[in-house]
Amino acid sequence: MGDYQKLFEPKKNKGNKINITKNLQENLKKVKEILSDCDDMVYREFNVGVNQNLKFATVYTEGLADKIIVNEYVLKNLMMLSRMTEPEVRNVREKVYDLIKDGVLSVTDLEEVDDLNKVVDSILTGETVLFIDKWDKAIIIASKGWPMRGISEPESDVVIRGSREGFTETLRVSTVLIRRRIRDPKLKVKQMKIGKRSKTDIAVLFIDGLVNQDILKTVVYRLRKIEIDGIMESGYVEQLIEDNWRSPFPHIQSTERPEKVAAGLYEGKVAIVIDNTPFVLIVPTTFNTLLQASEDYNERFIVASALRILRYIAVMISILLPALYIAMLSYHPGMIPTELALYIAGNRDGVPFPAAIEAFIMEGILELLREAGIRLPGPIGSTIGIVGGLVLGQAAVEAGIVSSLMVIVVAITAIATYSIPDYSFGISFRLLRFTFMAAAAFLGLYGVMIVFLITLTHLSNLKSFGIPYLAPLNYNMSIKDLKDTFIRAPLHRMKRRPEFIAKNDKNRMADSFSRDYLKKGEDNSG
């Protein structure tokens, strides 16, 4: 019993228990009743013993259970080996169950249950159930084994320098990938099931002693509260437990990269692994983390810092550029340098639409193109890109329907949006951009400023599991808090975990560690 057993203790459903009787046939009948019309179930009755007088039965789901385990290590052992050894009849009568459990089945994971509901659940997760005549319990033999996708490189979260492993749809594989990066007994993996019908396995991962207990309790509490028939993807869980469902910003990070999750756990965060999806959720998540790529930590700090700053600029460009274009052209031409203003004016000469309409058309087409490109298979997708981007853009400019500057603005915006590392975060900004554009179209720069302030207000109001979304950019922040934000400090200077999350063990590195000894030449480097 671990410290967290109580926290994760499932609610007991008392009235639902169906006892297993001593009659094998009766048990089988009940199971068949529950699983009626499920043609993918395999029932196998057989006799064991020298005299063939012990009746056994196994039940499993075809395809979910590993047939080799069932055949080689369950049926074969029971039917053949036990026939060869000749137990004393009297002993067998009394100890047959222990004998079978401890001596015959060469499978590591066995469990005794006395509830038929549990039996059915186990069958549906891919376990094999062994019924024995004249015994009021059943043995559940771990035999999960279904066809699964191998570990491959994640598609949504590509890095150049970094691990190529990505999570798969199988929960166990995903937890293994994390466990391989944290070989610490303190890494806790607590599982639960969510979904009345789907009974999806969910594992909550955290490092004991590091994790922020408040966050952990909040996460478990919210997960417990979910009552839904099925969980299809981590997005379901995300939407059901996030703090503010109205916000356009994601405040739970989802990633396909195990090292991102491991790094999060080392910072005292909590990971939620969900079966049937390669996306693992990390909570809490801040604005800042969503603009970090895992590669930042693998590159030299100067390069990484420059890239971070670039990303912040990209965010500003992706939400503001079209809005500024509209505002400047329609309301404040005096703010554009003279030569440029004259050029733009000449360039737009004869364009039939006002700047705002033009911008909405072009940005709309861009979104269409992107949507079309995503759903199509690779080669056709790139054709769409060429047709849409090059041919359409060129033709539109030549026909004089849009100005060439608008095409440039749209292209820059698109590039800036794609440089945001987190996909869902990027979508939020794409959406927000249209709000900014509408504000600019009606109110000029004044409107842009209003929407900007509203957005900032919303962001500073937002919390992710009790942690302010904009953390560590607070009203009382110190310079030290900025070590992992706009810049990435050298690794040996980041000795503390983020203070707003890790409350217990704050030191990432030993205080005594310093790179000064290299200067003194103590390493015999001369």
Place this chain on the structure above:
Amino acid sequence: MDRKRICIFILIIAFIPLISSGCWDKVEIDERAFITAIGYDKYEEDDRSNEERLEKETQENPINRYIRTATYPNVALIAGKQEGEPFFIYSTTSISWAEGRRQVALRDNKNYDTNHLKAMIFSEELAKDETLFREIFDTFQRSAFLNRKLHFFVTPNKAQDILMTDTGKNMDVGLYIEELMEKEIRPTRAARGDMGNIIIDLNESNGALAPRIVKSKDRLKISGAGILKDNTIVGVLGELETRNALILKGENKVVDYTIKVDGKFLVVNQTDLQTEMKAYEDKEGKIHVNFTINAEGDIIQHYFETPEKAFDAKYIDRVNKKMNEVISKELEDLFEKIQKDFEVDIFKVGEHLRKFQPDTWEKIKEDWDEIYPKAKVKVDFQMNVRRVGIER
């Protein structure tokens, strides 16, 4: 009322000022005409009598006082979309600035935008008429839409003619003037006057130097300066005089001087001119104005095949001395000309006294107009030739 209704009510209340205070002045950039230069001439009776008759039909008692001319570039030409005239020009007679604007608005299909105005040009004829000049100048100063950096010019020609000049470079006169004034290697013989500075100068010392633009042989030239005093133009300075005035004002840093030493002409390029002005009152109550100017020189023209000369320290000393004499004299003469002939304090001696000798200033400020022309000036020009160039 439940909470939701209150929320909606508050939202609506908040939304009204939001909408009503917005800038609902949307004009697409291609529907605007960016006026780059604007010129004012004095209207004369026999001028455009034809047009006057037309106006009399619509107005009861037209008193035309100005000719207002504005020019804006042909933007389609700049963007390379069309061929044609590089600029458009509209001229009208009017009673006031606003009237002129209204008149032109009736004739042009574009919305006028003065945010990018680069130059304003007054004919000297108009600048001599204090009433007219003050009216127009006040409008410029008052406008929140005008750039304080816009260039101010007076012209002996008609402002209208200046604006109609073909620059020969297929560009608008306003832009041409701006490039002319803002180029990296600035002409040293033209005064620099943007509107902000001229307003400050007029406020502080009631006198300012305004650059002068002339049209000679169908080409524009920035030449010399007009002297503004009491809101009118009182005189003009030639190109060399302007250069010297700018040295005294400390605005010229790099100047060429051609000088004759030992019967040969040589050209000294002065770099790093440092001008310091000091004014004080001596025991007899006389005001003294002393200029100390430190210059570094660079001989850029000497006489071929006389290598030993330029390396001779004694010779260089002689050059220095000669230059000090000549230039000091020249500058003193100029100061006295401005001081005695025009009685304009463009070097801000009064302002200097007010700032650094407040006691003296308190005593004399009432009679400054009489005291200033009697002040004694001394210019100490310190030349130091440092470089002589490359020789065989």
